[in-house]
Amino acid sequence: MKKGKIYAVGIGPGSREHRTLRAVEAIKESTGIVGYKTYIPLIEDLIEDQQVHRLGMKHEVERCEKALSLALQGKTVSLISSGDAGIYAMAGILFEVIEKNNALGKVNIEVVSGVTASSAAAASLGAPIMHDHVSISLSDLLTPWSVIEKHLDLAGQGDFVISLYNPKSKGRPKHLQNATEILLRHRRKDTPVGIVINAKREGESVKITTLEALPTEEVNMFTMVLIGNSNTKILGDFLVTPRGYDL
Template sequence: MLIAVSLGPGDESLLAPAARKALERAEVIVGYKGYIDLVSPELLEGKEVFSTGMTGEVERVNRAVDFAAEGRFTAVVCSGDAGIYAMAGLMLETLEARGLLERVDFEVVPGIPAFAAAAALLGAPLMHDFASVSLSDLLTPWETIEKRLRLAAEADFVLAIYNPRSRKRSGHLQKALDIVGQVRSPQTPVGLVKQAARPGQEVLTSTLGEFDPGLVDMQSLVIIGNSSTRLAGERMLTPRGYHTKYQVG
């Protein structure tokens, strides 16, 4: 059995019961070392653990497939949801490439994705249609990312921005803000969440015109409101539309 296990945003209280059960059953746990650290020691006890650093995804998945092909219950841990910018896709792709789809049972345990954790901390910014865009151009050409940003902004989607900024990509977030700013007001609310549900958590709101990309790192998620998003006190609110049909309050 090969199973992609979603850890959620990091806090143990947000680990889904099905994910905990999978980790309890696992004989081998595989993952990025930073995500292994999110697993409580009691769930790692007595199990073989294989981890690598960043950019070791292919190596990790191939080792996990090797373990599973040997008949060992193998869990690959992922931050957030395993099927959103995580390892579920590469795991399935590897099984397909190695001709093991019929031999190795594969399963995905869903979890709380980063944009859901960040939205909860910010208030209710994702109450209407939204688009999720990663600014990492390691696997996706920047031209494609720019196109997706532009079209999503023109369609008035709320935008959840993953991988917004790193030392090697320090200018990508400002470019993204400029693209959105071509069609959206400078007063559009923008939310920043760092280390959601983890030690060091930070939450702040700003506007598209005043937002400082220098506050952002790779452990951050940025949410840019649409044309109807507003601040309700210190929280972001994107109305679903009830006020257009009913008397709210």
């Protein structure tokens, strides 16, 4: 039996034009597709005769176990993530599941990068992450809030541009407000902030505001919040962080 293969595929923000060519190739080469049920419709145009396995939220481990099971049968499988597979997505969990099942070396693995949410949102805003920047998830499902608070505090001290993933949900409505309060210890009240909902997808919404005026009520799980550093500025409809060139 031939050795199976798992592609950990990042499909980007969700629109066809923002997928990578390698992601398209990997999905078309696969005999099986495993993914979160909300993401599968985003690649329906690539589904022909592949066997599709749709799983719900909070079943990330089960998705990886399914992909591994199929690959151990000699099949080629695409494990689907939105954005980039290696950024708050499925690639890391996949490697952990393979290790736990003593399957390292028993299947081939390829991580297929994609356009991540922070890059997509930044493009819609202009050029806000041109200088040193960090990504922080406000989800405390897997990371204690005390650790997230520390990350926010240190990023604020370090004057990094900050991309906030998972800024708000029904279960944690106050996390973004709390994050804003932490960052205001280190940032000016008029620090530029970009809010992008559904970045590079249908229904995209882009808003530029300030840290003090950040409208937390408008933010949801499909939102990226980009907080500028001390040099970030608003240029018309764009948010720009200078790289430091002498002009």
